[in-house]
Every structure is written in structure tokens, then in C-alpha cells.
Amino acid sequence: MALKTKNSTRIGVTILGWGIALWLFFPIFWMFLTSFKSEVQAISTPPKLFFMPTLSSYAEVFERASYWHFTFNTVIVSVGATASAIALAVPAAYSMAFMPSKRTRGTLLWMLSTRMLPPVGVLVPIYLLARNTHLLDTCTGLAIVDMLTNLPIIVWMLYTFFREVPAPILEAGRMDGATRWQEMTMVLLPLALPGIASTALLSLILCWNEAFWSLNLTSSHAAPLTAFIASFSSPEGLFFGKLSAASTLAVAPILVFGWISQKQLVRGLTFGAVK
Amino acid sequence: MQVVLDHSPPAGANVRSGKRTGFLLLSPSVLILLVWSIVPLVMTLWYSVQNYNLVDPTLHGFAGIDNYWYLLTDPDFLHSLLNTLVLVAGVLIISVGGGTLLAVLYDQEFFGRGIARILVISPFFIMPTVSALLWKNLMLHPIYGVYSAMMRAVGLTPIDWLARFPLLTVMMIVAWEWLPFAVLILLTAVQSLDGEQHEAARMDGAGPVARFRYIILPHLGRAISVVVMIETIYLLTIFAEISVTTAGGPGVASTNLAYLIYSRALLQFDVGGASAGGVIAIIIANIVAIFLVRAVARNLEA
Numbered sequence: 001m002a003l004k005t006k007n008s009t010r011i012g013v014t015i016l017g018w019g020i021a022l023w024l025f026f027p028i029f030w031m032f033l034t035s036f037k038s039e040v041q042a043i044s045t046p047p048k049l050f051f052m053p054t055l056s057s058y059a060e061v062f063e064r065a066s067y068w069h070f071t072f073n074t075v076i077v078s079v080g081a082t083a084s085a086i087a088l089a090v091p092a093a094y095s096m097a098f099m100p101s102k103r104t105r106g107t108l109l110w111m112l113s114t115r116m117l118p119p120v121g122v123l124v125p126i127y128l129l130a131r132n133t134h135l136l137d138t139c140t141g142l143a144i145v146d147m148l149t150n151l152p153i154i155v156w157m158l159y160t161f162f163r164e165v166p167a168p169i170l171e172a173g174r175m176d177g178a179t180r181w182q183e184m185t186m187v188l189l190p191l192a193l194p195g196i197a198s199t200a201l202l203s204l205i206l207c208w209n210e211a212f213w214s215l216n217l218t219s220s221h222a223a224p225l226t227a228f229i230a231s232f233s234s235p236e237g238l239f240f241g242k243l244s245a246a247s248t249l250a251v252a253p254i255l256v257f258g259w260i261s262q263k264q265l266v267r268g269l270t271f272g273a274v275k
Numbered sequence: 276m277q278v279v280l281d282h283s284p285p286a287g288a289n290v291r292s293g294k295r296t297g298f299l300l301l302s303p304s305v306l307i308l309l310v311w312s313i314v315p316l317v318m319t320l321w322y323s324v325q326n327y328n329l330v331d332p333t334l335h336g337f338a339g340i341d342n343y344w345y346l347l348t349d350p351d352f353l354h355s356l357l358n359t360l361v362l363v364a365g366v367l368i369i370s371v372g373g374g375t376l377l378a379v380l381y382d383q384e385f386f387g388r389g390i391a392r393i394l395v396i397s398p399f400f401i402m403p404t405v406s407a408l409l410w411k412n413l414m415l416h417p418i419y420g421v422y423s424a425m426m427r428a429v430g431l432t433p434i435d436w437l438a439r440f441p442l443l444t445v446m447m448i449v450a451w452e453w454l455p456f457a458v459l460i461l462l463t464a465v466q467s468l469d470g471e472q473h474e475a476a477r478m479d480g481a482g483p484v485a486r487f488r489y490i491i492l493p494h495l496g497r498a499i500s501v502v503v504m505i506e507t508i509y510l511l512t513i514f515a516e517i518s519v520t521t522a523g524g525p526g527v528a529s530t531n532l533a534y535l536i537y538s539r540a541l542l543q544f545d546v547g548g549a550s551a552g553g554v555i556a557i558i559i560a561n562i563v564a565i566f567l568v569r570a571v572a573r574n575l576e577a
Contacts, residue, residue, distance in 0.1 A: 014385040020377065024455070025394035027409050028401065030421060034413060043419040046428065088307065091300035099297035107305065109568050114312040116564030118512045120533040121557035124540050124550045125318035148311045155304055180296055209402040211515035212533075216541065226515065229404040233411075233519035240412060240419065247405040258400035259393050266463045269456070270505065271571050274464050274498045 028251075035244035042240035057241035061249065070228035071249075076139045077224055078207035081146035082200050085154045088147075090196070093158035094184050098170060108159065112271055115152040119212050130217055139222045142214060146207045153206075154199055157268040161195025162188065198264030201257050205265075208254050225250040316557070322550035329544035342551035352552070354527050355535040362446055362531055363510045369450040371502060374457025379491060381458065382465045392462070399455035403515035410448045411437060411520045441521045441529035448516055453509075457502050464498035465491065497570065504567035511560055532556050 034042050036053040061067050096104045126145065127136070135141030165188060173187040189196070214226045229250055232243045258265070266274055326338045346352045381392050398406065414420050415436045423433030436444040468491065476486050514533045517523055523530035523538065530538070532552060540549035 010385060013380065013383045014387075017380055017383070017385050017388065017391050020380070021391035021394040024451070025397055027406075027414055027451070028397055030413055031405075031409050045419065046424045047419075047421050088304050092304035095297040095300035099294070099300075101294065101297065105572075107301070109572055111304075111308060112571060113564055113568050114308050116508055116560055116567065117312060117316070118508070118533075118556045118560040120512045120514065120536050121553040121560065122315035122319055123536060124322055124546055124553060125315040127540065128546070129315070129318075148307070151304060151308060205400065209400070211403040212512060215404075215515060215518060216537065226402050226404045229402065229408060230515065230519050232408055233404075238412070238419075243408060243412060247409065251401050251405055254402070255397060255400050258396070262393075262396060262459060263463070266460055270460060270498075270501050274460050274501060 028255075031244045032248055033244075034240055035248045037241050037244075039239055039241045042244070043238070057245035058249075060242055061245045067228070067246065067249075070223060070225050073139055073218075073222050074208060074224035074226075074250075077143045077146060077222075078204050080139070080143040081150065081207050082203040084143070085147045085151050085203060086158075086196065086200055089151060089154040089158050089199075090189075091184070092155050093162050094188060096155075097159055097162035097165075098167060108156065111152040111155055115149070119149070123216060126213075127216065137218050137221045137223075142217055142222055142224070145213045145217065146210055149210075149213075150203050150206055153268055153271070154203055156271050157199045157202065158192075158196065160267060161192050161199070164195075165191050195264075198261050199268065201261045202265055202268040205254050205257055319550045319553045319557070322546050323554050325547050325550075327546040329546060331544075338547055342547045343554075346548060346551050346555070351527050351530070352535065355530045355532050356555075358442055358527075358529065359511065359531040359533075361442060362449065362513060363507055365443075365446040366450045366453055366510055367503060367506060369446075370453040370457040370506060371499060373454050374461050374502065375492075375495060375499065377454075377458045378461035378465045378495075379487060381462055396455040396459045398451050399453070399459065401452065403452065404519050406452050407448055407516040407519045410444075410451070415444065437520055438525065441525065445513075445516055445520060445529050448520070449510070449513055452516075453506055456506065460502050461495060461498055464495050468494050500570055501567070504563055504570065507563045508560060508567070511556065511563075532559075 033049075035057055036055070037048070037051055038054050038056055041048055041051050042057075096108065130136040130141045130145075133141075135144070169191065170183055170187055173183050178187065209226065211226045211230075214224050215230060218224065218227055229243075229247055232239075232246070323342055324338055324340070326334045326336050326341070328334045377395065381388065381395065385391075401409070412420070414422050417423055417433050417435040420433070422436075426433045434440075473486065473490060476490055481489070512533045513531055514537065517529055517531065517534045518537075521529040523534045527535075533556070536549050536552040536556065539545045539552060
């Protein structure tokens with residue numbers, strides 16, 4: 001009897017689990033499907049689930065020189081912001097993890113608090129500063145802002161990863177005559193590489209998807225993919241095939257990154273509060 | 276970086292030099308964040324008490340609290356403040372409530388659980404402009420949208436969601452993005468629950484509801500509070516979803532504080548008024564931030 005109840009519960013859980021998962025994922029699946037339809041098929045009523053797939057929407061998106069331009073901007077901004085933030089954060093996290101002082105805790109919490117500043121609160125000054133320094137609508141300007149908004153998260157995440165490296169290993173290196181610099185680059189970095197990689201991945205995801213500053217600080221020259229997709233909100237968005245193809249291309253890499261690194265993301269997104 | 280290259284004395288020989296190195300390694304990040312957190316803030320405060328319009332050079336000088344007074348008595352502002360609160364509260368209820376239940380569900384073992392989990396958390400990784408247009412056009416378009424087709428299939432008249440219920444629809448789109456975030460965090464927290472405790476409670480005859488209420492919920496307490504606070508910080512600044520779906524309209528029906536500040540600053544060029552709105556947004560976010568920082572601080576000691 002008990003076994004039977006357990007079995008039926010298990011079937012119920014399976015159905016419920018899959019039902020909700022498919023329902024939540026459906027819009028993404030439909031976008032993927034629509035990207036392989038012709039424009040006529042894409043707006044057919046009722047919508048078609050089975051059809052002759054075509055790559056025409058992708059071909060049209062690729063044909064526009066601007067598509068590569070937007071992708072290039074997104075890659076440059078995301079990679080640039082991530083690389084510079086990690087270069088700044090590694091020494092800081094190393095210092096706080098292995099040379100803690102009585103101010104370390106306060107510094108960490110203060111860094112966290114800078115992340116709490118709502119972007120919209122400083123939209124006006126940042127916009128005017130960017131305009132006055134000719135950084136408006138440049139990849140450099142957007143990358144700097146992305147780097148600054150993500151730096152606290154990156155320092156935090158690296159700090160929690162570095163804390164897991166046993167200090168005796170570093171001390172052993174120092175006993176053998178390694179300088180601080182050698183200790184950091186030749187002992188710590190290889191040991192903490194998986195942690196650094198997942199930190200970089202989180203930063204890439206956040207930069208890639210960042211929309212507030214992208215939409216407000218760029219117009220044409222440095223516009224990234226988020227802004228490119230936003231341009232489909234005009235009546236052009238009714239070309240469902242092209243919208244879907246462009247969107248699929250824009251989200252695919254990040255979706256895969258996200259799937260790979262979900263565990264580590266939790267730590268970064270919650271500042272180590274949930275592991 | 277050069278500075279640490281000088282061959283510092285062996286370990287333990289000089290504690291003071293260790294301190295200095297630590298400080299030097301830390302200072303670039305601290306300095307840059309110090310500038311980033313203070314300069315724009317001071318500028319916003321300064322602009323908020325100035326008469327400053329980018330297209331009206333005749334307007335200048337000290338405005339005192341005029342910008343604030345003008346904003347606080349503006350029905351559009353009050354409406355947008357209310358919309359902001361409704362959006363934040365609505366998305367929080369859906370994502371945290373749903374997220375808790377789904378975390379428990381996806382903690383159960385069932386066939387293909389790993390894949391189902393991946394599908395559930397996926398919407399979180401979709402960039403905001405894509406999710407907004409995906410819903411606006413492919414899903415909810417009154418003629419071509421899938422949901423409209425479904426409604427027609429069961430004999431209902433499709434609804435133009437974004438025109439009839441703009442705020443509610445934006446809320447649903449944003450909730451679709453943030454529910455997976457809550458599931459991701461809360462599932463991690465549920466998994467860290469001690470299995471033995473769970474088993475013991477079941478042995479003592481506690482049903483699933485009792486176990487949820489007295490074991491799982493208390494265990495999730497801190498994770499839920501962290502999710503609430505992090506989401507609040509992001510939700511206070513929802514922008515892209517509104518910008519590409521309704522542009523704040525019709526009227527100000529779906530304008531939140533972030534969109535209002537944007538339109539004051541970059542569409543009406545009213546730097547003073549937009550800055551006053553910015554200061555108010557900062558104050559609201561800070562109230563939330565105090566609680567978040569406290570929660571994380573407690574964890575740092577543990």
C-alpha cells in the first residue's frame with residue numbers, strides 16, 4: 001500500500017515537474033522554432049508546429065552588416081569589462097583573503113553596498129559625464145560602466161573562492177622563497193582557476209545581458225546586441241522570423257554559459273550568502 | 276603591480292611590510308569604487324537642487340527644493356511611484372512564492388530532473404530586451420501570438436494584453452525572468468538541508484505539509500530574505516522591459532520610477548527634475564540595502 005502511494009506520488013511529481021518546466025521554457029522553444037520559419041509561416045494563424053524549416057531569417061540577419069557590428073560591440077564590452085574587473089579584483093581579493101586586517105570585513109560590506117546604488121539614481125550624472133568626456137556611445141564608456149557595476153560582485157566571489165584555498169599551501173611557497181607576486185601568480189592562481197573561471201563567466205553573463213546602460217549610453221556606434229534587439233520594438237518587430245533569428249543568436253551563448261555554471265552563479269549572485 | 280615585485284623579506288620577518296602590501300593590493304579596487312560611489316551621488320544631489328535644462332539655457336541657478344516640490348506634487352510621479360511598488364511587490368510575490376514551491380518540487384527525484392531544472396532556470400539568462408519582445412510579439416500579440424491562438428482555439432476572444440493590462444503584463448514578463456532566479460537560489464538552499472532531519476520527521480509521522488512548514492521553510496528563511504532583497508534592488512530599476520513593450524504607456528499606466536526619470540532626463544532634458552527623482556530612487560534602494568548588507572554581514576561571521 002505504502003509503495004503504491006509512493007509510486008503514484010512519483011508519477012504526479014514527474015508530470016508536474018515536466019509540465020511546469022515545459023511551460024516556462026515554451027517561449028524560448030517557440031523563439032527557436034520561429035527562427036527557422038519563413039516570415040509567412042511565422043505569422044500563420046493558427047501557429048504551425050510542423051513546417052519546412054528554412055534558414056532564410058538567419059540569412060537576412062547575417063546579411064545586414066550591422067548584425068556583426070552589434071555582436072562585435074557586445075563581445076568587446078563584455079570581455080573588456082570582465083578582464084579589467086578581474087585584473088583589479090584578484091589582488092584585492094588576495095589581500096583580503098590572505099592578509100586580512102581588522103578593516104577587511106568593513107571593506108567587503110562597503111563594496112557590497114556600492115552595488116546597491118540603483119543605476120537610475122545616477123543616470124543623469126553618468127550620462128553627462130560620458131557626454132563631456134566623449135565616452136557617450138563608445139565601447140570604452142560602456143565597458144567602464146559595466147566594469148564598475150560588476151567589480152563588487154567579482155571581488156566578493158573571488159574572495160569566497162580564495163578563502164577555500166588552504167593558506168598552508170601558500171605559506172609553503174613563501175618558505176621556498178616565493179615573492180608575493182610569485183605566490184599569487186604561480187601558487188594561488190592555478191589553484192583557484194576554476195573559481196576565477198566561474199567568476200569571469202558570471203561577469204560575462206551580466207555584461208552580455210545588461211540593458212539599462214546599453215540602452216541609455218549608446219545609440220549607433222557602440223550599440224550592443226541588447227540595443228539591437230530593442231530596435232525590433234518598432235513595427236519591424238512584426239517580422240517574427242527575423243526577430244526570432246536575431247534573438248536566438250543573441251541569447252544562445254549566454255544560455256549555454258548559464259547552464260554550465262549554475263552552481264557557481266548562486267554564490268556570486270548572493271554574495272556568498274547561499275552556497 | 277610593479278610594487279609587489281620588489282623582493283619582500285621572507286615571511287614573518289616583517290609584519291608591517293605585509294600590511295603595506297595588503298593595502299597596496301587592495302587600494303586600486305577601493306579607490307575606483309570610492310570614486311564610482313561618491314562622485315555620481317554628489318552630482319545627482321547637486322543637480323537635484325539646480326534649475327538645469329539641457330535645451331533651455333535661460334534656466335539656471337539654485338532651485339532649492341523646487342525640483343522635489345514639483346516632483347512630489349506631480350500626479351505622474353505619484354503614479355509612477357505606485358507602479359514601481361506594485362511591480363516590485365507583484366514580481367516578488369510571484370517569484371518568491373512560486374520559487375519556494377518549485378524549489379521543493381525540483382528537489383524531489385523524478386525522471387529527467389536534471390533537464391527539467393535546466394529548462395526552468397533558462398529564462399533568467401535571456402537578455403531583458405529579448406524576453407520583452409518574445410512575450411510582446413510571439414506570445415501575446417493579439418493576432419499572431421501563440422496565446423491568442425490558444426484562446427481562439429477554446430472559443431475565447433484574444434486580449435490585447437499590453438494595451439488593456441499594461442502594468443500587469445509587464446509584471447508577468449518580469450516575473451517570468453525572475454522566478455527562475457528564485458528557483459536557482461532556493462533550490463541550492465533546499466539541497467543543503469540535512470537529509471537525516473527530514474527522514475526523522477517522516478519517521479515521527481510528519482506529513483509533507485508539516486515537513487514543509489516546520490523544516491523546509493525555517494531552513495530557507497535566510498535564502499528567501501536574500502532573494503527578496505537582491506530582486507528588490509534589480510526590480511526597482513526595471514527599464515528595458517517597459518521601454519520595448521509599452522514605453523511607459525498608455526499615458527503613464529506602466530511608467531515606473533526608472534522610466535519616469537529616464538523620460539524626464541533624456542526625453543525632456545530636465546536634469547534638475549530627473550536628479551530629484553534619482554535621489555528618491557536612491558533613498559528607497561538604500562532602505563532595502565541596509566537590510567541586505569546586515570543579512571550578508573551575519574553570514575560573514577558564521
